[in-house]
Amino acid sequence: MIIKVDENISQENMEKLLKRVEELNLKPHLSYGTEYTIIGLVGDTSVIDVNRVLTIEGVLDVQRVQEPYKRASRKFHPEDTIVKVGNVEIGGNNLVMMAGPCSVENEEQIMTAARIVKKYGATMLRGGVVKPRTSPYAFQGLGMEGIELMKKAKEETGLPIICEVMSISQLHEFGPHVDMIQLGARNMQNFDLLKEVGKTNIPVLLKRGLSATIEEWLMSAEYILAGGNENVVLCERGIRTYETAYRNVLDLNAVPMIKKLTHLPIIVDSAHSTGKYWMVEPLGMAGVAAGADGLMVEVHPEPDKALSDGPQSLKEDVFKHLMENVEKIANVLGKSFKAK
Amino acid sequence: MIIKVDENISQENMEKLLKRVEELNLKPHLSYGTEYTIIGLVGDTSVIDVNRVLTIEGVLDVQRVQEPYKRASRKFHPEDTIVKVGNVEIGGNNLVMMAGPCSVENEEQIMTAARIVKKYGATMLRGGVVKPRTSPYAFQGLGMEGIELMKKAKEETGLPIICEVMSISQLHEFGPHVDMIQLGARNMQNFDLLKEVGKTNIPVLLKRGLSATIEEWLMSAEYILAGGNENVVLCERGIRTYETAYRNVLDLNAVPMIKKLTHLPIIVDSAHSTGKYWMVEPLGMAGVAAGADGLMVEVHPEPDKALSDGPQSLKEDVFKHLMENVEKIANVLGKSFKAK
Amino acid sequence: MIIKVDENISQENMEKLLKRVEELNLKPHLSYGTEYTIIGLVGDTSVIDVNRVLTIEGVLDVQRVQEPYKRASRKFHPEDTIVKVGNVEIGGNNLVMMAGPCSVENEEQIMTAARIVKKYGATMLRGGVVKPRTSPYAFQGLGMEGIELMKKAKEETGLPIICEVMSISQLHEFGPHVDMIQLGARNMQNFDLLKEVGKTNIPVLLKRGLSATIEEWLMSAEYILAGGNENVVLCERGIRTYETAYRNVLDLNAVPMIKKLTHLPIIVDSAHSTGKYWMVEPLGMAGVAAGADGLMVEVHPEPDKALSDGPQSLKEDVFKHLMENVEKIANVLGKSFKAK
Amino acid sequence: MIIKVDENISQENMEKLLKRVEELNLKPHLSYGTEYTIIGLVGDTSVIDVNRVLTIEGVLDVQRVQEPYKRASRKFHPEDTIVKVGNVEIGGNNLVMMAGPCSVENEEQIMTAARIVKKYGATMLRGGVVKPRTSPYAFQGLGMEGIELMKKAKEETGLPIICEVMSISQLHEFGPHVDMIQLGARNMQNFDLLKEVGKTNIPVLLKRGLSATIEEWLMSAEYILAGGNENVVLCERGIRTYETAYRNVLDLNAVPMIKKLTHLPIIVDSAHSTGKYWMVEPLGMAGVAAGADGLMVEVHPEPDKALSDGPQSLKEDVFKHLMENVEKIANVLGKSFKAK
Structure with missing residues (x-):
């Protein structure tokens, strides 16, 4: 100092x-x-x-000369952390593909989506059962009923499932039923929730806050690590800027920088950062090329009927195309991944 | 549309x-x-x-052509809302001065601070008992013990008290003991908390998120109003920008814009937006001149011993000077306020 | 409207x-x-x-419902524009690699740099002879003497050359000697200069302003097109945000968005957006994966002796590695490019 | 360092x-x-x-530990600089009011505007004769013809005149005819122009770039000072942020910070930062309350016929009201200013 x-x-x-x-x-x-x-x-x-x-x-x-985080720092933990989620490994030489609908809406929708993502090689199934909605008048999610449907989809496809939690009570309610929890951008600095997550051993995907700095993001990871939970995966999902042509700007500078500063894996969400389905593939490929450990995208059997995030959800054919290209880029980087 | x-x-x-x-x-x-x-x-x-x-x-x-909020819109509620906090009225022709330490640290500190702010005309006493800290290793607040100290200070000075809550459990724990609760920038979109606040009648100071738009801020107010709690006061506290010369940029454009769009009162926090004590007075005066319904500032008997936010806390003489100037600016705008 | x-x-x-x-x-x-x-x-x-x-x-x-630009709009010009710079084609199915030192410093430096970039497959040679420097006390460039050195390097390597111009007088002085001119971020809205460039036929690389919107950028292209010069290539070079971990944030969302809105080619400068040599490769690969028509990077024989932009300049071995990877990514996208 | x-x-x-x-x-x-x-x-x-x-x-x-600027630093020049523009003094204990239309359009318009601003106490007349327009299709200004009209208005009212220049040739063309030149936000880092201005003795109003940091702004002032021209006045005019409810965010934090770092005067443009006439008064008052040495506002006899910036131009009665309030705020700060 x-x-x-x-x-x-x-x-x-x-x-x-x-x-x-x-x-x-x-x-x-x-x-x-x-x-x-x-x-x-x-x-x-x-x-x-x-x-x-x-x-x-x-x-x-x-x-400061020294970083304010310790457990998250590569300085004190030079080798890559590999987080195990069911039979899936995140980090190291692996590429993970998390796909599924923004929200679980009903049994038919989630089962169809799960089959599509499985078919083309996704390694994890995502699906929200609670949604942080800007408007109090918008669809807010199925809650525990949605968790049951996610479990059903897991049973059939074998894919580990990841669901967002927004509060301590949801953490305790949903946590035991899912393979990984997601902390959304708006909760990156919900410190009470971070501390509670730190007390568990549930793998957690920690999204970057809407305008969080790299340092703040790693400090939030530090909260979880300091509690004893080492299964932390970071997720870049776009930051807020002055640009209005798209919802957020995907910050891929973050990928090599995170790799430099920390041993934790990082995946890229190319859906929320763009808000438009036709941008998901080029930016997803860019994310893998930049060195990310995986992608998170939204897939919906019928995007124009989606109750949330329809415009950024991929149809089956678009998803298939993305997966084939992701496989090729992964090969260039020497990462093991197979679209089917 | x-x-x-x-x-x-x-x-x-x-x-x-x-x-x-x-x-x-x-x-x-x-x-x-x-x-x-x-x-x-x-x-x-x-x-x-x-x-x-x-x-x-x-x-x-x-x-959109129409605003996505209804209850918060001046369109449907043209006259100013006046929020009553104990014997204090916020909004309309009044100017409210909320002052006190960032954190309640011990009895001597809070009692001394309370006497100082009372002496020069503050109308409400602020003091945090839980703190959203970026680092898990920083001072986290006294909790319920701090609330008891705040009540003691209220008893002696007669000033209504305002404390931050960061979670639903704190809302229920602290809420019945304070005159007003504060929702911090990091919780502006903690929607579950907003809904719960909406079910109470406790006056609430809703701080603008670190990089929240005016519309998102009013949507968060809408969450509380939609629940039935009409005692919402907004608080501008600076936004995140590219500038590194100061912590945040106080957005005073927000004051006339908020007055145009909504009937809710708005106060200005000129401490968090600047991070430096010598900027608090000029920007506080600017906030009042721009039409704000009040100010929130931090006062500490000995800033260089403060456990949090020392650099932006005012000593007694600086606070006295600010209050005298605020009175003069209030007079220019025809607002009733007296420094003592 | x-x-x-x-x-x-x-x-x-x-x-x-x-x-x-x-x-x-x-x-x-x-x-x-x-x-x-x-x-x-x-x-x-x-x-x-x-x-x-x-x-x-x-x-x-x-x-507005309609875009304020016409000549730059894909609506009125659906097919891709291909800009010819000497024997190089930019746009369509081609990938162009512009490489060379930030500034031309002396004959040995530029000749060595030119040989290196040629050796590994670069298709154009860059080198600044005037520099927009924040400080009046910093190295300002060799001017016309530098142009002569660039021509010498072109003669030996056969690579077309690109140099920045910062004013109308430099446009007329350097323009006739180079194959392409570059308008830097700080001059994106130097409208008098844009108009003058519009009167020529010199191919121009128009960098995005430091915090320019996509629309403003295309309006600046429109200025040049409206003057009659159709040889406009856009260059994304990072935008200013609140993040301080790197100099700028490379906005790769811009790549698919620009492809949607306009017929003009876009290349990506992964050096200025990051400011650090070890970020240039992952972000360069990401840029190609996102669909850019080429890259611009800085190569210097001895970066630690560079008079400007040393930290983001690539040494020979790093550049070689980048070029080999760019070739592989280009293949994935079906673009013709060969590192040698 | x-x-x-x-x-x-x-x-x-x-x-x-x-x-x-x-x-x-x-x-x-x-x-x-x-x-x-x-x-x-x-x-x-x-x-x-x-x-x-x-x-x-x-x-x-x-x-860096030390600021990269020297001549602009208060460290080496502790007392306030006072810049003389005709009989007007900017800085110290004075408050300057620059007012007039965005663009000079014709004789009747500029003469009427000049009489209005004179009538209510403005101390300088502003009026653009060249305009940096985003669109090549928009009104671009009267040029030298406009300068002649400004001189006529000066002759009648006695007000010193200020006009923008956008290039070196305009500097030499307009400079000898005006009392002060303005360098607009888009030219803050037009370094060749800054150097040329530095060689003259013409007082210059240096607007802050659209997303310039305080340090970059002072480095641009340093360019002019280093050339030998010490008549530099800074102008805060709003910065670009993510907020879309208004055009820019007026950064009043800059006022006390600039006063701390430099001896140069600073004035506030509350028109361009807001883009709406009804925001100009509250933010103008805020600017004076924050300690600015003056204001720049736009006044037009008939805003709805203005060829540029109509929405942020003040009519006579709005301007009168502003001036009366500015006088009162100036009195609070002990500054000499009289609306008539």
Whole structure:
């Protein structure tokens, strides 16, 4: 940690500052410049609250040198983490394809969707039973009834299932029935929920918040890891920008950066980041090419009857085409994946 | 609602589209152009899920003409809403000053802070007992013990108290003891929590999400209003942008825009939007000048000992100066407020 | 174009509005709703200044249905444009690789760089001779001396050359000597320069502005096309967001969207969007996978001696690896490209 | 400047790094940590190109401690700069009101506008004669003919005049005839133009770029100051964000921050940041309350006939109301200003 101090800081404040540093078991190294004095702190600074230092008069700025996360950092865990979800492995040399409808709507819909995604090589089945809806007047999901339908689809296809949970009570209600839970963008900083997830061993897909920084995202992963749950997979799903031509901008810079900073796997959701079905394939292929450990897409037997996210849902033929191309790109990268 | 249709849409899809419109009890008006056909829909379109229309092939775009919120709209409720919090009125011709420490830390700290803010004319006492912290290793708040301290401060000063809640269980735990609850930026779209708040009658301060649009913010207010709780006050607290010179950008455009779109009061938090104590006064004054119904600021007896948000907390003399200036600006706008 | 009118508009203003519409040779279609009246305008609305309509009292909003650009629109030019630069074709089924140093520094540097990029299959040589530098104290480029060196490199390698111009005088000075000019992000809306480029026939690479929308970008292309120069190639180079982990966010959503909206080719610059050499390859591969017509990357014989953009410049071995992977991805997409 | 180095950096690279530091006449202070080594550099680091250091293998990050601008910095010029424009002083304890139409359209329009703004106390007359228009099909301004009309308006009212220039040739053409030139948001980083302005002594209003950081803005001011022209006034005019409810977000955080970092005056344009006439007054008042040295607003005798920016132009009565309120807010801040 670097502390930038005004050259005219009072002796009293300088002493206060150095005393505070000492209390934190850190060793200060001072460099006196013509305009500023710089104090370099050496030791474990990850737990320091920057604000505690910033409030001393004469302190102009505090910059971290060390990442504020530890368990999520590749520094302390150089090898890739591989998360096991049923018989599926996420991370390492594997490519995982999570596909299925945005929302579980009824038995026929989910069973048909499950058969389609299985047919072309998907490795996991997704399907929401609760939906974070901007409008209180929109379809809100089937709840536990939807979980039962997902289990039925799993029974037939053998695909592990992943469902979103939005609250602690849903975590406890749905958690024991699914193979993986998803924490949505709006809950990335629902810290009470993160802590509770940390107490379980359920594999979790942690979506990036709508305008979360990479660091905030990894800090949220740290919350879960710090609780003892190491089965964390990250999911890039687009960030909010000024651009209005599409819903979000898929941030593929995040893929190599995440690979550099952390050992956790990352998958790419090319549906929510675009909002349009014809953008899902090119951006899905781009995600795999950028090095993602998998994709999440939405498949619906009849998108124009979907109760949610119809415009970004893929029909059978579009999904088939995507899967064939994903296989080819995976081959280029030396990853094991087979569309059927 | 306006539907933009490709001139080459198939007859089958056009019929499907018009049938779907009919089912929604809306009347379509068609304008045939050279490149596009435009369908204007008249009737109550606030409950339509845009996506249901967008998925029909040949439909290029759907644009709302009507706001998707009803209860929050000034259109249906032209006069200003005045929210009563104890003996304090928020909205209309009043100016409310909410002040106090970021976090309740101990009895001496909160009692001293309460006396300071009372002394210079604050009308409400703020103080957090749970904190949404980015890091799992940071101070997390005193919980119910803090609530007891806030009640003690209220008893002595007579100031109504406002505390943040982050979950449904905290809502039920803290709600009966406080005069107003605060929903933080990270919970603006915690829809389950919004619904639960809607079932109560507790006045609520709804902070704008870190990168929430005006429309999303009003939709979140709509969730609470739709549940039956009409005591909603909005709070602008800065938005996330590319600028790194300060933590957030206080969006004062929001003040006149919110006044135009909704009848709900809006107050301005000039502390979180800037992160620096010396910016709180100029931006607080700017907020009042822009027409806000009040301010929220952080006051701490000794900011450099604060366990959270020290750098943006005001000392006694800075707070006094702010209050005197706020009184003068309030006078310019014909609002009733007296610093003491 | 859709005009949203207050139901309580005065008769006088409604007449004024309809008269103004008439003067523009547009036919209005009125839909009277319960809260708003909607006027659909049919005809060529691309030249209407929205503001002229918005200022009439009672007009609440004006929304375009038609794109404001014509010559750049795929609607009026369905087949892909192929831009010829020397013996290189950009667009259609081709993949172009533009590579070379950020800045031309001296003869040895540019000749070595040119040989490297030629060796592994690059199809064009890039090299800046003027640089838009944020700081007045930074290296500003060799100017015409650099152009002479680029020509020398072209002579030896046979690669067509592309150089940036930042002003009208540079356009006239450098233009006759290069095969393609580049307009940088900061000049995307230098309208006088765009108009002047429009009067020439020099192929132009138009970079997207730092925070330009897709529509603004295409409007800038329209400026050049409207002047008569049809040799326009677009270049996505990252947009500004709140994220600080990298310099910009490469917006690959733009690739399929640009392909949908316009017939002009698009290439991807994966160097400026990331700022780090180890991100250039994964994002370059992602760009090709998303459907771009080519890549622009920076290659320098000794990046750590580069006078500009060293951290994002590729060494020979990294460039070789990139080219081999680009060839494989190009094959997946059925595009003709060969790394040597 | 702080250099963050990998603990495992090779001895060879460490030596290369230290040698490069030495060549720059900087003294390195090393702090060896458990995971990183930190090197603090003391001396004049403002001219260092960060990239030259970053390219050495083992160097992980470089952070500036010192601002990269010198002449614009308050550090080296603590007292406020006061820029004289004719008989008007900008900065210090003065409040300047620049008002007039967006574009000069014809003699009657500009003379009427000039009389209105003079009548209610404006201290400068604005009026564009060239316009940066997104669309090649929109009104582009009267050019030199407009300058003549501005001079006529100046003759009658005595108000100094300010006009935008977009290129070096316009600078030389219009410069000698106006009292102040304006560099628009799109030209904030037109570095060739900045350099040329730096060679003159014409007072210049430098608008902040559409998504320029505070630091980039001050670096552009530095370009002009470095050339020898010290008459630089900054103008905040709104930044681009994700919000679509208004055109831009007026960033009033910039006002106290600019006052902290630089000695140059800052004025606020509350018209372009909002795009709507009814937002101009509340945000103009907010700008003055935040500490701005003046405002720029658009006044048009008949906004609904304006050839540009009609929706954000003020009619006579709205302008009168604004000026009366600005006077009151100025009084609160102890600034000298009188609406008449």
